[in-house]
Amino acid sequence: MTETENIKVENELTRMLNIRFPLVMAPMFLVSNEAMLAAGIEAGILACFPSLNYRNESELQSVLEKMNDRIHNRKGKYGNYGMNLIVQKANPWFKKHLDICIRMKVPVVITSLGNPESTINAAHTYGGKVFCDVINLAHAEKCAKAGCDGFVAVGQGAGGHAGPYPLILLTEALKKRFPDLPVMAAGGIANGRALLSSLASGASAGYCGTRFIASTEADVSAEYKQAIVRHKMEDIIMTSRISGTPCSVINTEFAQKIGTEQNWFEKMMSRNSKTKKYFKMLVQRRGFNWLEAAVKPGNYQNLWCAGQSVEMVDEIQSIQDIVADFIRGYFIAYNELKQMNSY
Numbered sequence: 233m234t235e236t237e238n239i240k241v242e243n244e245l246t247r248m249l250n251i252r253f254p255l256v257m258a259p260m261f262l263v264s265n266e267a268m269l270a271a272g273i274e275a276g277i278l279a280c281f282p283s284l285n286y287r288n289e290s291e292l293q294s295v296l297e298k299m300n301d302r303i304h305n306r307k308g309k310y311g312n313y314g315m316n317l318i319v320q321k322a323n324p325w326f327k328k329h330l331d332i333c334i335r336m337k338v339p340v341v342i343t344s345l346g347n348p349e350s351t352i353n354a355a356h357t358y359g360g361k362v363f364c365d366v367i368n369l370a371h372a373e374k375c376a377k378a379g380c381d382g383f384v385a386v387g388q389g390a391g392g393h394a395g396p397y398p399l400i401l402l403t404e405a406l407k408k409r410f411p412d413l414p415v416m417a418a419g420g421i422a423n424g425r426a427l428l429s430s431l432a433s434g435a436s437a438g439y440c441g442t443r444f445i446a447s448t449e450a451d452v453s454a455e456y457k458q459a460i461v462r463h464k465m466e467d468i469i470m471t472s473r474i475s476g477t478p479c480s481v482i483n484t485e486f487a488q489k490i491g492t493e494q495n496w497f498e499k500m501m502s503r504n505s506k507t508k509k510y511f512k513m514l515v516q517r518r519g520f521n522w523l524e525a526a527v528k529p530g531n532y533q534n535l536w537c538a539g540q541s542v543e544m545v546d547e548i549q550s551i552q553d554i555v556a557d558f559i560r561g562y563f564i565a566y567n568e569l570k571q572m573n574s575y
């Protein structure tokens with residue numbers, strides 16, 4: 233038991249989600265797994281995963297059953313889980329995964345890349361909360377109109393599909409425009425100090441991905457975890473070759489080989505209204521295959537998705553220890569600020 237285990241930092245969002253500290257373990261394609269979810273819930277935070285990590289329906293159903301049992305059997309303890317749905321038309325699993333989500337009453341749903349309306353309506357029928365990934369105010373406006381419960385503000389430098397704006401600016405802009413909707417801040421938050429700074433800019437929680445790749449529970453190759461520890465922020469590049477949308481990866485030889493931009497043919501096929509949907513599916517299938525190969529041990533085509541927050545990751549730790557460090561770092565920064573003289 234660590235000295236941070238009984239500490240609670242509460243706000244409206246932590247109460248809404250039944251968590252003890254305003255930290256979210258973000259969903260990560262091919263990285264998030266059952267062990268990470270279990271450890272995140274046990275640590276009292278919100279632990280998320282993308283439904284695409286369980287494309288087989290019975291596997292998805294089984295994970296959800298286990299997580300529901302876990303949160304229902306915790307008797308007064310904190311900790312919760314959420315599932316990420318890619319709501320884009322090019323996701324062939326969307327409808328089936330949404331049906332399972334409703335059947336299993338997933339408590340928190342995170343939507344990304346598309347129109348979240350049908351997901352919001354469906355989750356609200358059973359009391360689920362829906363947070364929408366947004367990178368700008370225009371998309372946030374649509375999500376708010378559709379009735380979302382809050383946002384995931386995805387800022388510059390985030391792992392995965394990073395946004396164009398600095399996180400602090402996007403968070404503040406969202407709070408200014410939608411004061412009643414809680415914001416989870418994503419992009420560059422890998423310790424308690426960064427988390428506190430996001431709360432100061434108006435966020436209600438930090439949404440952290442990259443830090444958790446270097447966890448003992450993540451079931452990815454040791455090479456990938458060590459790459460997270462070894463690389464620095466200048467080693468992160470954006471490439472559109474994986475999904476058609478810019479995605480952050482470590483600048484490996486293989487990343488250089490595939491390049492950062494789609495070629496003219498790919499761009500043309502992605503723009504044409506007749507070919508767009510199917511071509512995107514093909515591009516994404518190829519990208520998934522690259523990434524899938526790269527998380528396995530002994531693979532030489534290293535395509536490792538990670539955000540600029542690799543800068544702040546110095547060791548591979550258990551999720552319990554990562555969360556404990558977040559809490560310690562948060563209070564160190566908080567106390568430093570409290571000691572500042574003000575006149």
Ligand SMILES: Cc1cc2nc3c(=O)[nH]c(=O)nc-3n(C[C@H](O)[C@H](O)[C@H](O)COP(=O)(O)O)c2cc1C
Nearest residue numbers: 258260261282390391392419420440441442537539
């Ligand atoms: C390896 C990896 C895979 C990701 N996969 C997904 C995903 O499947 N769905 C999603 O909504 N976001 C995905 N993301 C984005 C994260 O959920 C989160 O927004 C991001 O990691 C936050 O920035 P950080 O990496 O600096 O903490 C992924 C990020 C990483 C690093």
